Amino acid sequence: MSISLEAFGDRWSLLIIRDLMVRGLRTFREFQHSGEGIATNILAERLQRLQAAGIITAEAEPADGRRVNYRLTEKGIDLGPVLLELLIWGTRHEETGLPCALIAKMASHREEVLAEVRRRWRERDHTPLLPNPKEKRK
Amino acid sequence: MSISLEAFGDRWSLLIIRDLMVRGLRTFREFQHSGEGIATNILAERLQRLQAAGIITAEAEPADGRRVNYRLTEKGIDLGPVLLELLIWGTRHEETGLPCALIAKMASHREEVLAEVRRRWRERDHTPLLPNPKEKRK
DNA sequence: ATTTTAACTTGCATTTCGCAAGCGATATTT
DNA sequence: AAATATCGCTTGCGAAATGCAAGTTAAAAT
Numbered sequence: 001m002s003i004s005l006e007a008f009g010d011r012w013s014l015l016i017i018r019d020l021m022v023r024g025l026r027t028f029r030e031f032q033h034s035g036e037g038i039a040t041n042i043l044a045e046r047l048q049r050l051q052a053a054g055i056i057t058a059e060a061e062p063a064d065g066r067r068v069n070y071r072l073t074e075k076g077i078d079l080g081p082v083l084l085e086l087l088i089w090g091t092r093h094e095e096t097g098l099p100c101a102l103i104a105k106m107a108s109h110r111e112e113v114l115a116e117v118r119r120r121w122r123e124r125d126h127t128p129l130l131p132n133p134k135e136k137r138k
Numbered sequence: 139m140s141i142s143l144e145a146f147g148d149r150w151s152l153l154i155i156r157d158l159m160v161r162g163l164r165t166f167r168e169f170q171h172s173g174e175g176i177a178t179n180i181l182a183e184r185l186q187r188l189q190a191a192g193i194i195t196a197e198a199e200p201a202d203g204r205r206v207n208y209r210l211t212e213k214g215i216d217l218g219p220v221l222l223e224l225l226i227w228g229t230r231h232e233e234t235g236l237p238c239a240l241i242a243k244m245a246s247h248r249e250e251v252l253a254e255v256r257r258r259w260r261e262r263d264h265t266p267l268l269p270n271p272k273e274k275r276k
Numbered sequence: 277a278t279t280t281t282a283a284c285t286t287g288c289a290t291t292t293c294g295c296a297a298g299c300g301a302t303a304t305t306t
Numbered sequence: 307a308a309a310t311a312t313c314g315c316t317t318g319c320g321a322a323a324t325g326c327a328a329g330t331t332a333a334a335a336t
Contacts (some may be wrong), residue, residue, distance in 0.1 A: 001156055001221065002174065004228035011147050011293095018139055028314050036140060039294045044315055054231075066302045066313040075231050082223040083139065089220055090142035093192075093213050149324095166283050177325045182284055204282045204333045280335070291324065297317085304311070 007053045008079075012038055012046050017076060018083055020056065021117060024126035026069045055079070077121045080114050098130075145191045146217075150176055150184050155214060156221055158194065159255060162264035164207045193217070215259045218252050236268075 008014055019025040019034055031043055038046075047070060050056045055076040061067035072079075084106065090096055091103040106113050117129065146152050157163040157172055169181055176184075185208060188194045193214040199205035210217075222244065228234055229241040244251050255267065 001224050001228055002153055003232045003234055004224045005149065005152060007232070009147075009149055009152070011143060014143060014147070015140055029312085032314095037294095039296095040315070041295090041317085042293065047315095064303070064313085068314065078227055078231065082220065082227060085220040085223050086139050086142045089216055090139055093216065094141045094145070096141055167281090170283095175325095178284070179286085179326090180324065202282085202334075206283070278336080280333105282333085283331090285330070286328085287326105289324105289326085291322105293320105293322070295318105295320090299316075300314095302311105302313080304309105306307100306309075 007055065008050065010046075012036075012042060013050060014079075014083070014086070016043075016046060016050065017055065017072070017079055020070060020072050021077070021080060021083060021121070022129040024128045026071065026126065027067055028070075050076075072121060077118060080117045081110075084110065084113060102130075145193065146188070148184075150174075150180060151188060152217075152221070152224075154181075154184060154188065155193065155210070155217055158208060158210050159215070159218065159221060159259070160267040162266045164209065164264065165205055166208075188214075210259060215256060218255045219248075222248065222251060240268075 008017065015036055015038075016031060019031060023034070025031055025034060028040075028043065028047070031038065031047075032040060047056070047058070051058055053075075054073055056070050056072055058068050058070055061069050088103060088107050091098055091100070119125070120127075120129065146155065153174055153176075154169060157169060161172070163169055163172060166178075166181065166185070169176065169185075170178060185194070185196070189196055191213075192211055194208050194210055196206050196208055199207050226241060226245050229236055229238070257263070258265075258267065
């Protein structure tokens with residue numbers, strides 16, 4: 001457990017992973033403007049660390065040489081269950097803007113949700129899994 | 139998710155929660171000497187924060203007025219699934235000192251393991267759930 | 277009554293973070 | 307072709323969080 005936390009146990013890493021997994025973000029710029037307000041130097045450093053840890057990869061976009069597409073590795077997509085449990089806990093115990101019905105469904109259909117997350121990853125389907133809440137979640 | 143991380147998304151909080159949940163630790167001193175090397179001021183601050191977040195409670199030991207027993211609340215014990223997924227991921231993807239068979243069993247008997255964790259919590263059974271690894275895990 | 281123990285504080289040096297600005301390499305516009 | 311814009315980062319610097327050692331207070335043990 002402490003080993004896991006060393007790889008991504010800080011305030012930002014898991015949010016980046018979440019954005020990759022369920023919000024369909026891929027580029028530096030998209031993370032930067034995703035609404036959580038991460039500083040660019042920290043973002044750069046976290047992307048490096050996650051890459052070094054083998055959780056994400058960086059590949060240049062062929063159509064645009066400036067752009068770098070970040071993507072979860074298999075090791076990264078395996079964090080799906082962790083994120084799902086975090087989401088379920090947060091929804092159950094804290095005030096979130098998410099529809100409760102949606103979460104109840106997720107909790108009772110764990111395996112299906114995770115299979116869908118994996119499917120999207122495999123097929124590089126970048127449509128967001130969750131509807132974007134109206135309110136920016138803090 | 140970001141809301142969850144605000145409550146315990148730092149380097150130490152989840153380790154404290156883990157020590158409460160699966161290692162049977164209860165007191166300031168036990169956390170301090172649990173081998174991860176947390177500074178006492180940080181430990182004190184984290185215990186306060188977790189208490190303020192409603193994840194743990196502090197109650198004085200009746201038999202010894204100096205001692206404070208920390209304990210997970212229901213909200214805290216509900217983090218069981220999160221910890222279990224972290225443990226499974228870490229074991230699958232990083233070098234840990236844990237016997238693989240044990241983890242395979244945990245992954246395939248998720249619900250039983252979580253039920254056992256809850257049972258121990260309810261009955262205040264403080265025997266560690268996991269065998270203490272010989273090597274101090276870093 | 278003195279010493280020990282448990283649970284914290286406090287002070288201070290070091291590290292990390294957050295913000296704004298800048299930079300180099302593509303790509304786009306004129 | 308030249309000027310401008312965009313993207314993915316660095317850099318510099320003040321502020322906040324962290325780590326370490328020492329001290330404090332109250333309760334137990336001797």
